[in-house]
Amino acid sequence: MKQIKVFAPATVANVTCGYDVLGFAVENPGDEIVARLIDEPKVIIKKITGDGGKLPIEAEKNTAGVSVINYLKHIKSKQGIELEIHKKMPLGSGLGSSASSSVGSVFATNLLFGNLLSKRELLQFTMEAERVACGSAHADNVAPSLFGGLVLIRNYDPIDVIKIKTPKLFATVIHPEIIVKTEDARNILNKNVPLEKVVKQCGNLAGLITGMFTENYELISRSLVDEIIEPQRAKLIPNFYNVKEVAIENGALGCGISGSGPSIFALSKDEKTAEIVGEKMKKEFAKIKIENDVFVSEINNEGVKVI
Amino acid sequence: MKQIKVFAPATVANVTCGYDVLGFAVENPGDEIVARLIDEPKVIIKKITGDGGKLPIEAEKNTAGVSVINYLKHIKSKQGIELEIHKKMPLGSGLGSSASSSVGSVFATNLLFGNLLSKRELLQFTMEAERVACGSAHADNVAPSLFGGLVLIRNYDPIDVIKIKTPKLFATVIHPEIIVKTEDARNILNKNVPLEKVVKQCGNLAGLITGMFTENYELISRSLVDEIIEPQRAKLIPNFYNVKEVAIENGALGCGISGSGPSIFALSKDEKTAEIVGEKMKKEFAKIKIENDVFVSEINNEGVKVI
Numbered sequence: 001m002k003q004i005k006v007f008a009p010a011t012v013a014n015v016t017c018g019y020d021v022l023g024f025a026v027e028n029p030g031d032e033i034v035a036r037l038i039d040e041p042k043v044i045i046k047k048i049t050g051d052g053g054k055l056p057i058e059a060e061k062n063t064a065g066v067s068v069i070n071y072l073k074h075i076k077s078k079q080g081i082e083l084e085i086h087k088k089m090p091l092g093s094g095l096g097s098s099a100s101s102s103v104g105s106v107f108a109t110n111l112l113f114g115n116l117l118s119k120r121e122l123l124q125f126t127m128e129a130e131r132v133a134c135g136s137a138h139a140d141n142v143a144p145s146l147f148g149g150l151v152l153i154r155n156y157d158p159i160d161v162i163k164i165k166t167p168k169l170f171a172t173v174i175h176p177e178i179i180v181k182t183e184d185a186r187n188i189l190n191k192n193v194p195l196e197k198v199v200k201q202c203g204n205l206a207g208l209i210t211g212m213f214t215e216n217y218e219l220i221s222r223s224l225v226d227e228i229i230e231p232q233r234a235k236l237i238p239n240f241y242n243v244k245e246v247a248i249e250n251g252a253l254g255c256g257i258s259g260s261g262p263s264i265f266a267l268s269k270d271e272k273t274a275e276i277v278g279e280k281m282k283k284e285f286a287k288i289k290i291e292n293d294v295f296v297s298e299i300n301n302e303g304v305k306v307i
Numbered sequence: 308m309k310q311i312k313v314f315a316p317a318t319v320a321n322v323t324c325g326y327d328v329l330g331f332a333v334e335n336p337g338d339e340i341v342a343r344l345i346d347e348p349k350v351i352i353k354k355i356t357g358d359g360g361k362l363p364i365e366a367e368k369n370t371a372g373v374s375v376i377n378y379l380k381h382i383k384s385k386q387g388i389e390l391e392i393h394k395k396m397p398l399g400s401g402l403g404s405s406a407s408s409s410v411g412s413v414f415a416t417n418l419l420f421g422n423l424l425s426k427r428e429l430l431q432f433t434m435e436a437e438r439v440a441c442g443s444a445h446a447d448n449v450a451p452s453l454f455g456g457l458v459l460i461r462n463y464d465p466i467d468v469i470k471i472k473t474p475k476l477f478a479t480v481i482h483p484e485i486i487v488k489t490e491d492a493r494n495i496l497n498k499n500v501p502l503e504k505v506v507k508q509c510g511n512l513a514g515l516i517t518g519m520f521t522e523n524y525e526l527i528s529r530s531l532v533d534e535i536i537e538p539q540r541a542k543l544i545p546n547f548y549n550v551k552e553v554a555i556e557n558g559a560l561g562c563g564i565s566g567s568g569p570s571i572f573a574l575s576k577d578e579k580t581a582e583i584v585g586e587k588m589k590k591e592f593a594k595i596k597i598e599n600d601v602f603v604s605e606i607n608n609e610g611v612k613v614i
Contacts, residue, residue, distance in 0.1 A: 020506040021513055154514040155507070160529065162517055192499035198535070199327040200462070201505070202512050206328055207461040209513050210469055213520040222467065228505070 003036040004111050008104030008304040009148070010089045010295075011096040012171065012265045013140035016226040016256040017204035022164075023096075023140040024150040026171045027297035029089035031097075032307065033064065033104030035081050037112050042080040043068045050087035059083075063102035063129035068109050070125045075116055081109050090293065092182075093175045094259035096141030102129035103145040107304040119146050119303070123161065134182055141259065148303030150212065167215035169299045170274035172266040173258060174243070174281045177291040180236045185260035188236065193228050200227045217253060217269055224254020224267065237262050239288050246280040271296065310343040311418050315411030315611040316455070317396045317602075318403035319478065319572045320447035323533040323563040324511035329471075330403075330447040331457040333478045334604035336396035338404075339614065340371065340411030342388050344419050349387040350375045357394035366390075370436035374409035375416045377432045382423055388416050397600065399489075400482045401566035403448030409436035410452040414611040426453050426610070430468065441489055448566065455610030457519065474522035476606045477581035479573040480565060481550070481588045484598040487543045492567030495543065500535050507534045524560060524576055531561020531574065544569045546595050553587040578603065 009030040013023040038044070043059040059065025068081050083105055091097045106125045110117055126142035143161045144151040154160040193201075207223035210216070234240040237257065243264055247255040251273040252266035264281065268274040278294040285292045316337040320330040345351070350366040366372025375388050390412050398404045413432050417424055433449035450468045451458040461467040500508075514530030517523070541547040544564065550571055554562040558580040559573035571588065575581040585601040592599045 017509075018513070019509070021510045152510070152513045152517060154510040154526075154530065160510075160514070162514065162526065164513075164517060165520075189502065191502055193502055193505050195496065195498055195500055195535075198500050198505050198508070202324075202326070202509065203328045203459070203461040203467075205509050206325070206459045206471075206512055206516050207467070207469065209516040210459060210471060210520075213472075213517075219461075219469065223461065228502075 002112060003034055004108045005032060005034045005307055006104050006108045006304055007032055007307045008100040008107065008145050009300045010100055010173070011141045011144040012173065012258040013096060014229060014257065014259055015150070016224045016230070016254060017201050017208055019226065019229045020140060021153050022150065023144040023153070024171070025144040025148045025300040025303060026173060026295065027300045028295050029095070031100040031104050032086040032088055033101065033108055034084035035105060035108035035112055038080045038082050040080045041072065041078050043072065044080070044082045045085065046082050047084045048087065049085070051091060054091055055085070055087070061132070063098040063133045064105035066129040066132045067102035067106035067125040070128050071106050071109055071122070074125070075113060077113070081112070090175045092179065094180070094257065094261045094263040095173065095175065096145060096259060098133035099126065099130060099141030100145050102126045103142055103304050107146070111306065122146060123159065127159070144303070146303050148301045149299065164209060164212050166212045166299060167217070168269070170268045170271050171297060171299055172247070172252070172268065172274045172278040172281065173263055173295045174278065174285065175263045175293045176237065176285050178238065178262050180261040182260045185233055185236060189229065189232055197227045221253040224256065226256055230257055233257055233261060237264065238290065239284055240264065243281050243284045246284055247277045250277050250280045252277045271298070308343050309419060310341055311415045312339060312341045312614055313411050313415045313611055314339055314614045315407040315414065315452050316607045317407055317480070318448045318451040319480065319565045320403060321536060321564065321566055322457070323531045323537070323561060324508050324515055326533065326536045327447060328460050329457065330451040330460070331478070332451040332455045332607035332610055333480060333602065334607045335602050336402070338407040338411050339393040339395055340408065340415055341391035342412060342415035342419055345387045345389050347387045348379065348385050350379065351387070351389045352392065353389050354391040355394065356392070358398060361398055362392070362394070368439070370405040370409035370440045371412035373436040373439045374413035374432040377435050378413050378416055378429070381432070382420060384420070388419070397482045399486065401487070401564065401568045401570040402480065402482065403452060403566060405440035406433065406437060406448030407452050409433045410449055410611050414453070418613065429453060430466065434466070451610070453610050455608045456606065471516060471519050473519045473606060474524065475576070477575045477578050478604060478606055479554070479559070479575065479581045479585040479588065480570055480602045481585065481592065482570045482600045483544065483592050485545065485569050487568040489567045492540055492543060496536065496539055504534045527574075528560040531563065533563055537564055540564055540568060544571065545597065546591055547571065550588050550591045553591055554584045557584050557587045559584045578605070
């Protein structure tokens, strides 16, 4: 039986001033997905590990299944796909777990069909899968998981996704074991933003992009500020500001909420700093007895890949 | 008597999605300022031409005088400055007329004093002059007039001004002879912005900056969109949307309100297109019998300079 195994990286969306427009991929954690060609024209999820029994095994309810179902429809396939999903990352953590699964499965499937479509063409199927997972076809996790690197979602209609060049950057991601529902994190946001805050956010966002292209770490650091979303969502994560403070104090360029939380990310210039930052963040959560996992890796620049 | 003559370029602020954070300088129009060292420690405006008698001759009420007064205080000068201001650009037009004057005068003065301060250090004096002209120490006209090019005002406290690399770009600027008071243009703006519009604006701004660094004209063009301010201010400029439409139809990459209006700018890839765009825009204003002036030039990359 023809099969392919891929790694689909976890992703950090809502990168401080880049709310809903920026996301990046990390080397660790991520999902491992195995896809096999089968003769019947259907999608079967044969096995899921690492999810603690929480994910649906029905293909049409699981993002990994949904992206493949839509792909097979699109290419009018007479064959089907059997999937194994090995979750190597926390669910509901703000690290784009559902996105990694849908990206991994459709990327593997496309390879089994002889690489019929480009990554850009696969994007639509993963976005549709996001609609199943979170109610809207967001691209800010699926696009970085697919393409790697720091990705700008400039527009949705039509979709316009642009990879942003970055200098060497290391991400520290900490996942505290608390529950923040995406729905709550959305509902908590004011529907309107004071104009002066918009201007500040725009200044920082333009500064962040400029810092990336000019490899100016000081500018990146000054710009990694969220004037709009973080002040509203920080209250959903106990000790958030202390965790952020120790990250910055210990050399991180910046720190913010990953996705809609509860994970928190920091960016650093080098691996050693990223590791120290992780240890210090861990201690802050330990102080209030919240279990947590820390992941340190370079920004993943390749996106989903065969392993 | 020691004297210096400089050219200070006009500027386009609020560059579509870059409201309050982006501005650029043009080669034409601009102000010509003559500064002379005098022995008494004061600032005298000896002559103003091209203003139709509208600008105050009192140094402390004229931005050209204010920036120099503050400069002389700063360097504890025992000498003074005599200024001639030759306005070669329309006043109150949304082209940063007051900014060009204050930049030109203080730049010339600094050279007379042996180039004591850097352009970055001069910025503060020109910002203070803006406070006299428009009530707040805005940098989005003075900074591009000083440094040239496309300039990002990332932050005010502390001031953080960054020059953005651009590919070759030609500006068409049309000034219709109507009055739009800066105050009215400000008061018309809603104090709050719907979050989904903020996200769209952020996507375009990040796209615009990325387009500049990657010299991707198509991306620049797609990103030159203002979802927030233009829809509110367009009504202050008769025929605005028709003028914009002909600019785009005739090859401009994008088009928007310059500063708080009434001038309108367009950006094009080459000079020929920028000229055609100017002619077509002119016709649209002629249709409704509004007198106008058109200026076509490359983006000024040097800023204020000795002539």
